[in-house]
Amino acid sequence: MQHSFFKTLICPGLIFWLYCWLSPAPVSAQQYNFRSWTLEQGLPQSQINDILQDNKRQLWLATRGGLSRFNGSTFQTYTKQQGLSSNNIACLYQDSRRHIWIGTSDRGLIEYDNDEFKIFNTKNGLPRGGVSDIVEDEKGHLWVTTARGVYYSSSKGQFVKYNALPEHNYTTLAFSPTGQLWVGSKENGLYKIEDDKVVNITTRNSDLPIDEILTISHDAKGTLWIGTTDGVATVKQQQLTEFKLPYTHFSPRVTNFTHDNYGNTWIALYQHGLLQYNGKEFTLLTRLNGLRTNRISTLTTDKEGNIWIGTDGYGLQQYKAPWFVHYFDFGTVSEPRVSALAQGNNGKVWLGTDDGHAAHLVDGQLQWMQKRPWPEGTTLNDMWVKSEKVMWVCTNRGVWYISPDSVRHYNQQSGLASNEVYQCSPDSAGNVWFATANGASRFSKGKFTNMAVTEDSSPKRVYCIFNDSHNKLWFGLENGVYQVNNSKLEPVLELQHFNIDEVTSIAEDEKGVMYFGGFNYGLVVLNKAWQRPKLFTAANGLPNEDIKSLFVDKTNNLWVGTTRNVIKVELEYLLKTGGINSQVYTSQNGFSGMEVSSNTITQTPDGYVWFGTAKGLTKYIPKLDRRNKVYPQLMLNNILLFLKPTNWQSLGYNVNKETGLPRDLKLTHSQNHVTFDFFGINLSDPERVRYKYRLKGYDEQWSHATDKTLATYARLSPGIYTFELLAQNNDGYWTPKPLTYTFSIVPPIWRREWFIGVLLLIVGGSVISVVRLRERSLVKLNSLLEMRVQHRTRLLERKNREKEMLLQEIHHRVKNNLQIVISMLNLQARHVHDQEALEVMRSVRSRVRSMAVLHERLYQHDDLAHIDLEDYFRVICEGLYAAYGVTEENIKLELEVPTIKVDIDSAITLGLIVNELVSNTLKYAFQTKQNGILRIMLEEQGYNTYSLTVSDNGKGIPEGINLENSQSFGLKLVTSLSKKLSGRIAFNNHYGTKSTLHFVLPS
The missing domain is CATH 3.30.565.10 (Histidine kinase-like ATPase, C-terminal domain)
Structure with a gap:
């Protein structure tokens, strides 16, 4: 049965192959990253005549509906109601004093300074009508072109006609880097003025394409670019030559030039789009590449490197993130989802979609397979391009092998484990391995061998296969990472403890480090130099865990394709520090494809990285990728009291005209609810600007990073405060110094220093008065008390003397009585002849005498309460010595x-x-x-x-x-x-x- 199946396909194989690719279907051009603003977003009018970026990095737009100021998010429009002389704005210029000059097409010139407009017209020396261009010379004089000549400003604020030029209709002018003034006219060619010497350059005496000049510009190298209604001329080293444009099938009406940060010159073509010239080759961008219209009227490059495009009738556009180019418009293939992406040995890119279409890229154009061997609606999951005309195609209906000799279809009836095949990969022995929804299959010598999982008899879904640099096969399954051992799939023990499931993609870098992506589980890195593998999730630096595709490019970056963006991880930093340093690409910074399909990242020999996405095919150009290192321009728009706009001038404050904020702001104690309205201008991606702020004197800690542009502080106590603001741009660069604004809240009158001083004086005087009155009263009372004390003291002294005399008398009498006892003992001793009795009586006599001596001492001294022991002991001893x-x-x-x-x-x-x-x-x-x-x-x-x-x-x-x-x-x-x-x-x-x-x- 298998033999008959092969037979039906082998015969027409070569004819089928040729038929599939000899009739390629053309596809539309590459898509670039453009953003658009129209009337719905706030533009006053859709025709943009000129674009200017001022010193605050705001864009000013000249339209036929007035003047508009754009900060990247919102438009503020000025018309005649705000003070303009006309709504027909033709040109814009900012001078060295940072004043903005507005040229109208019918009502003269307007000067804008701090929300004030000043009109210059015939009263100031200008002719009736409008102004088509404005420049400033090195002395600070303005030069303008009009329909009746060229005029310059004098020191008296008037305009004077430059009579060295004939009276013509002049359209544009510019000063060259060497100081020459170049003036373009509507019908009489170009004029060069140097040291008041005028030279007229026309088609008759030069290579000027036509005598109608529309714009003049010079690049960083000093080359002068001249745009006419029929092409471009350049001036190098005083030599004018015609600059041949590559597209000769149209008449190139050149309306403007700009020069970007990559050294490219952009040429605005009024009816044919944009032309980019990099010094060697041209790239034409039209509606097919993402422009809203081919009618381009003006161009400018902002300080962040973005190109701003003013159109005639289609509003404003921004060209950004040139490092991504897209293939989204697939002609008859609607909503193309690239589900398979491969690269041949010659570097050719092949792709397949989820509804069965297949194509390859030739010279930047996709050529589609017209005749497909699989049924319509088949999902192509993977391709392995073995050679220019031999490939394997994995689908949801089995596997197709296509070669010049045959076209073969394999499915479950042929021995394949499942009809749902996600990926295929060859091994070193020449076998082909297939990852299916029912396990892994090996195709060898025309037969399939299906691999079972060792620990489980039930088949497992295998999402991917990877053959590493050592010819070792790795399999990503729904329950982990496996390898083949004895014709069975065994789990990799080193990775089991992570419990990582749904392993959708595997990659390897040049050092042999393996990377495994688990959908909703994160990234596992197996590095032999580490003690153990490491899992990276959102908790430790991985921006997105929804991994669908992994790829290591030639510059040692790991590309991680997810369901919402693509991430570029710097592997040198990861392997050295064990941390994630990454750049995230989303639709805001150029990656418009959004969701990356499973295992659809590859890199061609020219260095381009390709992604298969939910919207089509995207190409990444590494040499054009630059981080935006321009910090956001911080602006403090307003200060609100109690969340309401405040007219500071009506409150008597001196307002800074440039910022609109009050100088030396001193609020009363009741005005303690303050809100700061701020904004950071970042034209590359204003939605991703983040802010940190603090109010010194209230909170010394910075706030968390936020996208909110209001900061409110309520119930502030009296004191001096300084509001500090930092901003981060779309690529993570923070402003090095904060924007600051200092103000104070004045305490109430009862808390002010002078009031407290006066109050202290009053209280002090009162206290002193009370103290003096009290002192007088105390003196009188003290005198009375002293008299009473003296009287009582005299009474006590008298009583004390009486007591002392009484005590002395008592001691004297006691002493006398004891002496009588001693005398009696002496008399008795005379009649006693017993020596023992005499000794007893002598002892008693000495004891009595010692007491008598004590009392004698007491009544002989003033201190009747204490006795001197030394004198007492001596008298006792003297008595005993005598006895x-x-x-x-x-x-x-x-x-x-x-x-x-x-x-x-x-x-x-x-x-x-x-x-x-x-x-x-x-x-x-x-x-x-x-x-x-x-x-x-x-x-x-x-x-x-x-x-x-x-x-x-x-x-x-x-x-x-x-x-x-x-x-x-x-x-x-x-x-x-x-x-x-x-x-x-x-x-x-x-x-x-x-x-x-x-x-x-x-x-």
Whole structure:
């Protein structure tokens, strides 16, 4: 059965091939990127006579319906109602003072300066009628052409006729880079004026094509371009020659010139479109290439490199993004969707559409296959062009093999895994592999072998196949990336953990790094130099995850085709830093094809990159691609109060005529709701301008990037504020310095400095007055109180003296009573012969005497509450020395007692302790020794803590006697008295006796 199928197709193969391509159907020309504005978008009139870009980068348009100013988004129109002398505007010019001059076709000249118009007509020296062209010389004088001669401005603001020229109808004029004045006339050719010497150049004495001159311009190299009603002439090195145009089948009426940033000269042809000359060859652009009309009246190039085109009756157009050229109009093929794209060995581009059409590109023209072997409506998914006349075509109805010898069709009946075939690729062994909706198939020696997936018995959808530089096949499946092993598809283990599904495209760069695109999953990079593969999504820099096609070009860029745009990724940056540095191309910056079809990107030997899109075929020209590095021109349009426009002049402010904004703006505290209306002029793509702003004094942080052109601040407190504004252009370049505007909000009268000063003076005066009154009252009260205090003090002193006298009397009487006791003890001792009893009575007498000494000291001194311990201890010792018949010559007394005073109770207690310890020393320490030392020392150990030491260098205490447990009354008394002082006593028997009392005195 297969043999019969081949037989029916092999015989007519060569005839069919020749028939398909020998009758190519012509297609329309290439499409370029044009934007258009007409009356619907705000133009006052559709005939554009002249275009001017001013110093603020705004466009000014001369129309027959008035003057229009365009900022890239909106038009503002000026007519006679705003002060023009006529709505018929013929020409425009901006002088060195930045004033705009407007030449009308019927009512003289108009000067525009800061929204004010000044009219120049016959009263100012100009002839009746209009002005056709305006220039300025190096001295600042204006020169204008009229139907009655050439005029120049004088220092008195009047215009004077230049009489060196004859009275003709003059159309245009220009100064050459060398300072010569060139003037074109309507019927008498060209005039050159140098040092007031006039030379007339016509068809009779030069190569001038015709004597009717329409426009004069010069390029960056100094070449003078002269446009006439019948062609172009150029002047180089003072030599005029006719510039031959390539299209001789029409009469070229040249209306204007412009010179772009690429070194091209553009020639406006009134009825035949635009002619671009790059120094070597010409390119003609007409309605077939995207122009709205072939009637071009004027041209200009803006500072960003865009070409602006004024038409006769079709409004304004902009030519931008020349790096993209499109093939969208396929003649009889309506709404062409290029679903297959391939390149032959000779660099020829082949394409197929989703409704079965196929074509190849020859000399910039698509030639369509007239006779197709597949049924109508078949979707072509992929092509593999093996040679000039041999190819495989993958469709939704199987695979077609076309060669000069045969045309063969393979489908499921032939052994193919599925009729839906997405892509095909050869391997190093000469086999052809097919990615189908039901797995992968290998075609070898006329037979198909279908590959199963190892981990799943059910077939999987295979979207793409890629044969890398090592002849290794990679398969992109609906559930990941696979490779062939033992006639089965096995997943690539390195990539499994990403869980990337619907792998639609695979690519490889010159270093062998592999790239895998997952639709709605992102981009996976497998680089052996990295520790592990990396996934790029929107979260880490990939602008779009809807990947349908991947391709690495010759300059090491990865092209990522998505459903909404195309992305160019710089691979050197990606592999070096692990980050994404990309340029996104959308319809706004030239990529009008929008959605890129699956695996439809290729690059031809001439360096052009081709894309199959939902609208047709798009070509990218790398050498023309330039980033727009011109920053947006920032303008602060207005300042609104409470979101309402404000007439600042009516509020008494001095307004800057250039900006329309008030100078030295000082708002009241109630005018604290401020809105800034701003705009950044970016003519390449105004919709993609982004802004950041902040109000210093209110918020030091910049806002997030936004496309909003209003910034509102409410409830501002009094103070000084500065509004700062930054803008980003369509290619991501931010203005280096912000636009600033400083204003202030004046505090209310009760918060102003002078008011606060006056208020402080009043408050201060009031306080001083109150203080003085209070001071007088206090003085009187203080005097009265002092008198009362003095009286009470005298009373208290008298009572105190009385108490002191009473206390002294009491101490005196106590002392006397104690002396009586001592005397009685002495009398009694005379009648006692028992030595032990005498010793007891002597001890009691010494104890009583120590107390009597204390009271004696108290009534002899003024301070009745405290006693001096050193003097007290000395008197006690003297009494004991006398009682025991001891003198200081025998036992030297050393007192080391600091000058401290204690209360009576503590003094009595310490005196009794010293009395006992000294008595023991005098009785026992020096019985066998004639001389000795008795030392009493008082030391401060801490806060209110003291140590009292009574020591001698006598014979010491006999061994075996424990003083702490002694039954002696004296020692028991000492121990008891120590506890009264919250202390403890310790005894030491080393080189004599040493008794140390540690105690605490009450604070």
